[in-house]
Amino acid sequence: MKRVFFLVLLFPLYLFPLTNHPNSLVISTIQNTSVNYPIRFVLLGDSRNSDSLPPGVAGDGDSVLSTLRNTINSLNPSPDFVIHSGDFCLRGHRYEYYKYEAMIDSCNVPWLTVRGNHELYADEGPFLYDSIFGDSDFVFDYGNARFIFMSDCQQYHTSSNNYIDYLFEIEQIDWLDSLLYDAESNGLRSFVFAHVPPYIPGHNTTYCLGDSNYYPQPNYTESHTELFTNTLSNHGVLLAGFGHQHFYDRYTYNGVHYIVSGGGGGPLVTPLQQAPYGGAFFHFVLFELYQDGTLKGYVYKKGSSVPDTVYDFTYSSGIDNKQRIGRNKIKIETIGKKFLIRSPSVMQNLKIMSVDGRIVVKENPGSYFYKGFFQNRGVYFYDIKTKYSIYRGKFIIIE
Numbered sequence: 001m002k003r004v005f006f007l008v009l010l011f012p013l014y015l016f017p018l019t020n021h022p023n024s025l026v027i028s029t030i031q032n033t034s035v036n037y038p039i040r041f042v043l044l045g046d047s048r049n050s051d052s053l054p055p056g057v058a059g060d061g062d063s064v065l066s067t068l069r070n071t072i073n074s075l076n077p078s079p080d081f082v083i084h085s086g087d088f089c090l091r092g093h094r095y096e097y098y099k100y101e102a103m104i105d106s107c108n109v110p111w112l113t114v115r116g117n118h119e120l121y122a123d124e125g126p127f128l129y130d131s132i133f134g135d136s137d138f139v140f141d142y143g144n145a146r147f148i149f150m151s152d153c154q155q156y157h158t159s160s161n162n163y164i165d166y167l168f169e170i171e172q173i174d175w176l177d178s179l180l181y182d183a184e185s186n187g188l189r190s191f192v193f194a195h196v197p198p199y200i201p202g203h204n205t206t207y208c209l210g211d212s213n214y215y216p217q218p219n220y221t222e223s224h225t226e227l228f229t230n231t232l233s234n235h236g237v238l239l240a241g242f243g244h245q246h247f248y249d250r251y252t253y254n255g256v257h258y259i260v261s262g263g264g265g266g267p268l269v270t271p272l273q274q275a276p277y278g279g280a281f282f283h284f285v286l287f288e289l290y291q292d293g294t295l296k297g298y299v300y301k302k303g304s305s306v307p308d309t310v311y312d313f314t315y316s317s318g319i320d321n322k323q324r325i326g327r328n329k330i331k332i333e334t335i336g337k338k339f340l341i342r343s344p345s346v347m348q349n350l351k352i353m354s355v356d357g358r359i360v361v362k363e364n365p366g367s368y369f370y371k372g373f374f375q376n377r378g379v380y381f382y383d384i385k386t387k388y389s390i391y392r393g394k395f396i397i398i399e
Helices: 023-031 063-074 094-105 125-133 170-185 225-234
Strands: 039-044 081-084 111-113 138-142 145-149 153-157 162-166 189-193 239-242 248-253 256-261 283-289 295-301 313-315 331-335 338-347 349-354 359-363 367-373 378-385 390-397
Touching: 023 111, 023 138, 039 063, 039 256, 063 094, 063 283, 094 111, 094 125, 145 170, 170 189, 170 225, 225 256, 256 283, 331 390, 338 349, 338 378, 338 390
Parallel strands: 039 081, 081 111, 145 189, 189 239, 239 256
Antiparallel strands: 039 283, 138 145, 153 162, 248 256, 283 295, 295 313, 331 338, 338 367, 349 359, 349 378, 378 390
């Protein structure tokens, strides 16, 4: 009788690193971990393989991202997960996807990946994202929060090149609206993430959804950017996070806190604001969500193992105490090219912007009324501050 021997080889678990794709697998890993408050998560974006090279060619691609990843690995306590808000590729080629895979699989923290525009320039880009990471719109609940991820970049293929359409489809907004309504009904705080930030009147008006140079045209209406921001405000979303713009920016608009974290390695550009609300530097943002809904944020710059305390912030509720948004009681009458603004309280500051973000009126009325005249017809946005409230909205000059 033959004797059969089985050789059992025991390998330590560290030889098999965490697999951070597809996103559905990462979500399972997160949800299978018990919730301990505060929930800690990281946001970064736009590493873009900015110095990546084809296989076999010497180079140190993703040097910034690797430095940030190493800092994330060293955080104690460890974050519950990381969110890359997109543009992890430069052109969307296969080797760039594989290079990014290797980078995130060497992180010991669960890592979620949003699709950006640079993932879509190569013909194979959309297929590669779907096959490696899964659906570009996804959602999960963890603890007292709902995390929603959406793609606002679509490949527009032509025979000669690939272009990008920047928009949310109406079906996506409907999906978002239903998820946010359900989250409210179940007492969950909502977080929404995408790659390209929305148009914010008077603040963020270029290289965003609604940029007059983006397609489909006219992008402000075709991208549904206003419908998107209104949906976030209507449901009391706590935080909306983005990349695309290669800087750090923090702003509150209609009760929603917006964060842009695009300092993952792509070339830096002039920021919208300076410290403590913005800046141009390589970084990631660490968030802590407490059980009572308090949200704290810390900005870690490249090469530092501790946050830059200048940028620390705390949101004790869904609305920043410095920017409380009033229920809109502003009344505007238009007759031809003339307009009259009526406010329920004395207007201390009035700012009116055109669709392209230009400030066309900046006054301190000190009155309940303001009369004006515009030579050009179009959509105009207003920002009115009274002693206790901020009112924001729009009106149209049609003649």
